[in-house]
Amino acid sequence: MKVTQVEFEVSAVKPAQYPDEVLPEIALAGRSNVGKSSLINCLIERKNLARTSSKPGKTQTINFYRINNQMFFADVPGYGFARVSKSIRAAWGKMMEAYFTERKSLKAVIQVVDLRHPPTADDQSMYQFLKYHQLPVVVVATKADKIPKGKWQKYLKVTKETLQIQPKDHLILFSAQTRQGKEELWHLIEEKLEL
Ligand code: GTP
Ligand code: MG
Numbered sequence: 001m002k003v004t005q006v007e008f009e010v011s012a013v014k015p016a017q018y019p020d021e022v023l024p025e026i027a028l029a030g031r032s033n034v035g036k037s038s039l040i041n042c043l044i045e046r047k048n049l050a051r052t053s054s055k056p057g058k059t060q061t062i063n064f065y066r067i068n069n070q071m072f073f074a075d076v077p078g079y080g081f082a083r084v085s086k087s088i089r090a091a092w093g094k095m096m097e098a099y100f101t102e103r104k105s106l107k108a109v110i111q112v113v114d115l116r117h118p119p120t121a122d123d124q125s126m127y128q129f130l131k132y133h134q135l136p137v138v139v140v141a142t143k144a145d146k147i148p149k150g151k152w153q154k155y156l157k158v159t160k161e162t163l164q165i166q167p168k169d170h171l172i173l174f175s176a177q178t179r180q181g182k183e184e185l186w187h188l189i190e191e192k193l194e195l
Helices: 036-044 086-102 121-132 149-163 182-193
Strands: 006-012 025-030 062-067 071-075 106-114 137-142 170-173
Touching (some): 025 121, 036 062, 036 071, 036 106, 036 137, 036 182, 086 106, 106 182, 121 137, 137 182, 149 170
Parallel strands (some): 025 071, 137 170
16 A cells, blocks of 8 residues: 555544544554554554554553555554553453454454564464454564574464464564565555455
């Protein structure tokens, strides 16, 4: 997709605050600090519209971005951040469950994992949760720039096997730094949006 117009739409914590379901939507999912917001910025070619940070827990609300008046991206807070209280964790769970189960215009979820490490137990639970709710998932293994090219296939295999990615779901190698995988990911997004 050629991105010509990007607007921050709204931040939400509960369904009443989400934008009207007038456009098809793609959401992110993934561990805190894995690179979800960076991935959005890479796709839309904006440096820091989706706020990123080297410290986990940067994104705290569901942030909606309107792209070309054609679609929304929903950037979400990450999971698996150890230094949060039980009550915050519970609130996060409620917020995300409401979003993933109630959002009718959600066409697919981009689940971001770190290519360098086998998917965690939280990553596995997230994938299972999305599959239980019959959501199409594109798994993106990011930070590929941190692994030598000759080892990519080996690491991808670990990602695929650990998450037990279903045959109909895609796995893409990605780097927000080198923009590796950007075109391939846009292609899949357009397919899921039926644009
Ligand atoms: P939360 O909002 O806390 O859930 O994190 P997030 O998943 O949105 O991560 P974010 O995009 O803020 O990135 C976290 C850190 O990883 C930042 O320091 C980014 O610069 C870095 N990062 C993200 N993507 C890449 C990548 O592809 N390569 C490298 N080398 N660093 C990356
Ligand atoms: Mg973020």
